[in-house]
Amino acid sequence: MLVFTAAGKGGAGQTVTGCNMAYQLALKGEDVAYLDFDFGRPSAGATFDIDAAARGVTRDGVRSFLLGGGPRPVVLDVATRTAGAALRNRPPGAGRLVLLPGDRGARWFGRTAEIVQRCSELFLRTESEYSVTVVDLGSGRTVAVDLVLEVMARPEMRNIVARWLVVHQWTRLHVDAAGDFVHGPSGLLDTARHTGLDPAAVERALRFVRCIVADKASLGRFGQVAQQAWQAEMDAELRNFAAEQQLGIGAVLGTVPFDPVLKLREQIITGFDVASVQIARQDTVEAYASLARRLSDHQAWETL
Numbered sequence: 001m002l003v004f005t006a007a008g009k010g011g012a013g014q015t016v017t018g019c020n021m022a023y024q025l026a027l028k029g030e031d032v033a034y035l036d037f038d039f040g041r042p043s044a045g046a047t048f049d050i051d052a053a054a055r056g057v058t059r060d061g062v063r064s065f066l067l068g069g070g071p072r073p074v075v076l077d078v079a080t081r082t083a084g085a086a087l088r089n090r091p092p093g094a095g096r097l098v099l100l101p102g103d104r105g106a107r108w109f110g111r112t113a114e115i116v117q118r119c120s121e122l123f124l125r126t127e128s129e130y131s132v133t134v135v136d137l138g139s140g141r142t143v144a145v146d147l148v149l150e151v152m153a154r155p156e157m158r159n160i161v162a163r164w165l166v167v168h169q170w171t172r173l174h175v176d177a178a179g180d181f182v183h184g185p186s187g188l189l190d191t192a193r194h195t196g197l198d199p200a201a202v203e204r205a206l207r208f209v210r211c212i213v214a215d216k217a218s219l220g221r222f223g224q225v226a227q228q229a230w231q232a233e234m235d236a237e238l239r240n241f242a243a244e245q246q247l248g249i250g251a252v253l254g255t256v257p258f259d260p261v262l263k264l265r266e267q268i269i270t271g272f273d274v275a276s277v278q279i280a281r282q283d284t285v286e287a288y289a290s291l292a293r294r295l296s297d298h299q300a301w302e303t304l
């Protein structure tokens, strides 16, 4: 399965959510490849705590490969390359988790037939070696979005299961940007149509993820009655607004709460962080695990 993660606006939480979901998929026994297609500022290496790829790699990243640099992009095994002690510990039954890192430094490029061909080969290869390929497309309408749409329109991709996760924060501007990114003029669905894909099929394969949600456990603590009433009112307003933007609950795969650990540091939250050192929220891990479950369980995906 190919999973494209995207966002309408920068800083939505897409990379941290995608990396944590990939980790939970691996814990469930899936073999997972995470491809960093953020050609501006790749950050999955830092999130997985892999020093050599913290700002992207200096050679053989996915962009170099797509631009014709070498026969294969570098593949980093997270459990052996990470500096995070808890991540190195792979429990029995867990699948492999690898990162195909981005290249260091921003560089934008136009699509050529050769780049599209290489991208198609890359997806087919990871599809044959891993059960799930997560592709981090960066934020907004980037060259990565246009590239993968063009690849998915090709005949050799017809039998590949593809899913789209659009991550957004639970605020007015983020909801608005995510709605625009998908449904707006020149948005994802429009572009899909122009590329020769069926926009209705893309929409059926697309869900939103509400991220960094200030829930009761993170907000309610302030405790004042007036604050709580205001927060409930704002939340209801946001829910209405999201429904108007076609981001209503029927199109949502899951919700990730605000976690103080992730406010301070982009990282994977492990069971160790929750149970042993007790710095992270159990709810956060459960949210990522639930995303992983709903994504890989066909029935759970369909019955949202």
Ligand SMILES: Nc1ncnc2c1ncn2[C@@H]1O[C@H](COP(=O)(O)OP(=O)(O)OP(=O)(O)O)[C@@H](O)[C@H]1O
Binding pocket: 007, 009, 010, 011, 012, 013, 014, 015, 016, 017, 038, 043, 138, 139, 211, 212, 213, 256, 257, 258, 259, 260, 261, 262, 263, 264, 265, 266, 267
């Ligand atoms: N559940 C959460 N609770 C608190 N902070 C979070 C949560 N998820 C992500 N963050 C923080 O929000 C910031 C943005 O997250 P992230 O880098 O994943 O977003 P992005 O959409 O990938 O951004 P970019 O546009 O740079 O690619 C990071 O500092 C991250 O640690």
Ligand SMILES: [Mg+2]
Binding pocket: 014, 015, 016, 038, 043, 138, 139
């Ligand atoms: Mg990112």
